[in-house]
Amino acid sequence: MNRSHTFKALARRSPRRRSMAIVLAASAVLAGCVTINIYFPAAAAEKAADRIIDEVWQLKNGSQTPAIPEGKQP
Amino acid sequence: MKTVHRIVLLCVMYAGAVWAQGNLEINTPAISQLRDAMQARHAQLAPHYASGALGLTADGRIALRDANAVPLAQRQAVQGLVAQENGDRDALYREIARANGHPEWEADIRSTFAQRWIGRAQSGWYVQSGGQWSRK
Amino acid sequence: MRPLRRCAAALILLGAHSSPQAAIELRFESLSAAAVELSDVRIAAAGLGGGSARITASRALVAGRTLQHVKLECGDFAVLPEMHCRGGRLSAEGYGPWPVEFSLRGPQRALRADVRLSAEVTATVSGDLAGSLPQLRLVASGVPLEFLLGELPASKPYVPVGKIDVEATWVLKEAERPPRLRATLALRDGRFGSADGLRAADSLSAVMDIDVQRDGPDWRGTLVTDWRGGELLWDSVYLTGGGSVLSADFRLSASALELTSLALDLAGIGRLTGDATLDRASAALRAARVQGAELDLKLLNERFVQPPFAARGWPPFVMQGYADVAARLDPAGLHSARLIVRGGHVSDAAGRYSLQQLDADLPWQRDGATRMHVTAAEGRFGRVPVGRFALDADVAPDHVAVQPVRIPLLDAGLQLNLLRFERVNGRWTGDLSADLEPLSMPELTQALGWPRMAGSVGASVPHVRWRDGVLSLDGQLMIQVFGGYIAVSGLQVIEPFGTTPRVLSDLQMRYVDLDALTETFKFGRITGRLDGDVTGLELSRWAPVAFDARVRSSEGDYPRSISQRAVDSITALGGSGATAAIQRTFLGVFERFGYRRIGVSCRLRNGVCEMDGLSNRNGGFVLIEGGGVPALSVVGYNRRVDWQVLLERLARVTETKPVLQ
Structure with a gap:
């Protein structure tokens, strides 16, 4: 996928640089993965906010007020 | 920056559809209690939003922006309602973050709510942005 | 004009060239009369017997108030045979112009002046300037409050408005005593409001009586203000009605207002007395x-x-x-x-x-630093009665320390070893250490309105700290109860006084006597000992939302038996009544059964308790493993039980309110 493209592009440079680039890319990937841990589900939060706002403000046009709320319902 | 984004995206895909469902847990007893308390209070607050006495702040709370719009005898009570509502709102954001196992999301949840409260406010209500009040 | 006799400076007759129409021009460097001082006074008149005139003063000091550029123009002004001014206009910087007419007649120098402050408000001054009792009377109704308050800086942000009826008597001279002013000011429809509306008043009515006289350069007198009605909001304090009276003696000097013998009668509350000094310029x-x-x-x-x-x-x-x-x-x-x-x-x-x-x-x-002292003869925490105690606390701006104290609780006491609050970098922190002496369970359960339980309960709290809205326990909280103990560790109470208090904790229960626990409930009787571990306990608004709990019979040698009713209760918790089945068999003749082990676990998440037991059997889980004769095992099949349903069933089988919600 994208990653292999990156590696191919880097491979055209000197071999020494290449290994360094791999290390850098790997650490970037790792750093990226760390970023994932704090990834905030903005769309889901908006949906959750809307559902609560519908309830609190009793908005009739908030059509999607289902009887069984979504979420990790058993 | 772009490559970093790409890598992040990649990792998200690798990490599996952890958040792909896109639903936040909002059905805990604590959240329900807060929501019900706020719903019950809304009947008392609504006329004051409409009169411009109360406004929705940029930090997901409400504020008494112009007490002059409230009859003198009720201003004391409205101050108390505002304090209670803000206590519940703060607790709500904290509870949602906790219920989803990410207490550190509290600030993000607060700002999401702030945008949605403001975005869905009725026309004529006052909302705050950049420290300034404006009428929707 | 008699008061003008005290003219303080030279009178200069000026040549006619300065004002072509004026036949007479007079200039006084200063003129003073009772309570009035004028500087740089110029009078220009067409003649003594009539015609227009113009009188100016660059500065006037009237009853302690300074007016700039005072000007009086009369359409018809005469000095002889009697003084009058008709079709006049009076103004000063920031005031007027007001239509004015006045006349001065006879040997008593009887004055009558009308100043039309507005279309509705006319101030009338009448009285004698000469004679045995020279005095003036001022009557004006509906004078705007803002006019009387003038440029008082303290009142400016509140935009006061209202109408005042003024009735004043000004005794110019009485038996060689200095001039004296007695006035009644009645405020009606008074209101004010700060920009944010949090300090405001409406429909205020009040009556102020002032009796003041000149004392050298100062004014001194008495003041009584009776608040008769209206509404007043000051930040969050809202008062209505009235019935409060403020009275004081005062002295107004060039720099300050001193109030002595101040008395404030607050309706229904009592009387405050005191004295105060205010800066005159800024209030x-x-x-x-x-x-x-x-x-x-x-x-x-x-x-x-x-x-x-x-x-x-x-x-x-x-x-x-x-x-x-x-x-x-x-x-x-x-x-x-x-x-x-x-x-x-x-x-x-x-x-x-x-x-x-x-x-x-x-x-x-x-x-x-100060030391505060409190004694209470009795009290109540929740339903638990508290006996007499005396509390001493050392209080300083950044520090509050309560001295060690024993607070009697039922037949025992709570020993407070340490209770201290400190402000560090603007934030208050707290520390607590306490011991609960062994308290009789029968008394405690009775006080709480619970079914009577035997034994005693004691506790030791080594150290609890309060930081940033979180109450957290250092070490273990030990509760001695039912012959065993419960150890609480990792306890945190988040926002205990907020809208959504949250508790996080782990519990360890060891060797708790089931006899004592079960004998009181209609649960049925279980003889034996119980161990339990609860990890990840989380309460929100004091109700459990999550935990992993395991309870099991303790290791060791002790009598183990369980009554049929208890078996019934336990099976009822699972949702099905097994008793009927038992009773139909030969087991029905036995009142009690022996058991080898008891064990149950519950993992609470999202309102659902996931249950498990000692071991698996036939797709179910064993809750009670029978032993002896007859051996009876209880096996559960429903692994997922709604927490609320479980509590309801528990309430039903114990026929009491569940302790946990």
């Missing part, structure tokens, strides 16, 4: 002393203490009794204060606590 407080005795705490609390609490959304409380207060203020605010409470009662409006026959001596200083 800012320089110093004040206030004291009051036998004030009614109930109304004082309702009107002045509760409102600021309520405005912050804090839980309300009720007070009764009497209080003495004393306070000293300086320009920086409250300097020191002392509150003495006698025979007080304090209780939470929701009934969570109460203290009765409270006596307290609470001194306080802004910049120093």
Whole structure:
């Protein structure tokens, strides 16, 4: 996928640089993965906010007020 | 920056559809209690939003922006309602973050709510942005 | 004009060239009469017997107030045979122009002047300037309040408006005494409001009586203000009605207003007395002393203490009794204060606590340390009665330390070893250490309204800290109960006083005597010992939302038996009545069964308890493993039970309210 493209592009440079680039890319990937841990589900939060706002403000046009709320319902 | 984004995206895909469902847990007893308390209070607050006495702040709370719009005898009570509502709102954001196992999301949840409260406010209500009040 | 005789400076007749129409021009460097001082006065008149005239003063000091560029123009002005001014206009910088007419007649120099302040308001001055009792009377109704307050800086942000009816008598000279002014000012429809609307008043009515006389360069007198009605909001304090009277002696000098023998009667509460000095120019407080005795705490609390609490959304409380207060203020605010409470009662409006026959001596200083002393004859925490105790606390601006104290609780006591609050970098922190002496369970359960339980309960709290809204326990909280103990560790209470208190904790229960626990409930009787572990316990608003709990019979040698009723209860918790089945078999003849092990676990998540037992059997899980003869095992099949349903079933089989919600 994208990653292999990156590696191919880097491979055209000197071999020494290449290994360094791999290390850098790997650490970037790792750093990226760390970023994932704090990834905030903005769309889901908006949906959750809307559902609560519908309830609190009793908005009739908030059509999607289902009887069984979504979420990790058993 | 772009490559970093790409890598992040990649990792998200690798990490599996952890958040792909896109639903936040909002059905805990604590959240329900807060929501019900706020719903019950809304009947008392609504006329004051409409009169411009109360406004929705940029930090997901409400504020008494112009007490002059409230009859003198009720201003004391409205101050108390505002304090209670803000206590519940703060607790709500904290509870949602906790219920989803990410207490550190509290600030993000607060700002999401702030945008949605403001975005869905009725026309004529006052909302705050950049420290300034404006009428929707 | 008799008062003008005290003209202080040269009179200069000027040549006609300066004003072509004027036949007469007079100039006075200064003129003074009772309570009036004019500087740089110029009079230009067409003649003594009539014609237009113009009188100006660059500055006038009237009753202590300075007016600039005072000007009087008369269409028809005469000095002879009697003085009059018709079709006049009076103005000063910021005032007027007002239509004015006046006349001065006869040997008594009888004055009559009408100043039309507005279309509706005319001030009339009448009286004699000469004779045996020279005095003037001023009557004006509906004078705008803002006109009387002028440019007072303290009143400006509040935009006061209202109408004042003025009736004043000005005795110019009486038996060689200095001039004296007596006035009644009646305010009606008074209102004011700050920009944010949090300090405001409406429909105010009040009557102020002033009796003032000149004393050298100062004015001194008495002042009585009777608030008769209207509404007043000051931050969160809202007062209505009236019935409060403020009286004082005062002295107004060039720089200050001194109030002495100040008395404020607060309707229903009592009387505050004191004295105060205010800066004259800014009306800012320089110093004040206030004291009051036998004030009614109930109304004082309702009107002045509760409102600021309520405005912050804090839980309300009720007070009764009497209080003495004393306070000293300086320009920086409250300097020191002392509150003495006698025979007080304090209780939470929701009934969570109460203290009765409270006596307290609470001194306080802004910049120093004081020792506060409180005694309470009795009280209640929740439903648990508290006996007499005396509390001493050292209070300083950044530090509050309660001295070790024993608070009697039922037949035992709570020993408070340490209770300290400190402000570090502007944030308050707290530390607590306490021991609960062994308390009789029968008494405690009776007080709580629970079914009677045997044994005793004691606890030891080594150290609890309060930081940033979180109450956390260092070490273990040990509770000795039912012959065993419960150890609480990792306890955190987040926002205990907030809207959503949250508790995180782990519990360890060892060797708890089931006999003592079960004999009181209609649960049925289990003889034996129990161990339990609860990890990740999480309460929200004091109700459990998550935990992993395991309870099992303790290791060791002790009698183990379980009554049929208990078996019935346990199976009923699972949702199905097995008793009927048991009773139909030969097992029905046995009252009690032996058992080898008991074990159950519950993992609570999202309102569902996932249950498990000692081992798996036939797709179910074993809760009670039988032993002896007859051996009876209880096997559960429903692994997922709704927590609320479980609590309801528990309530049903114990026929009491569940302890946990």
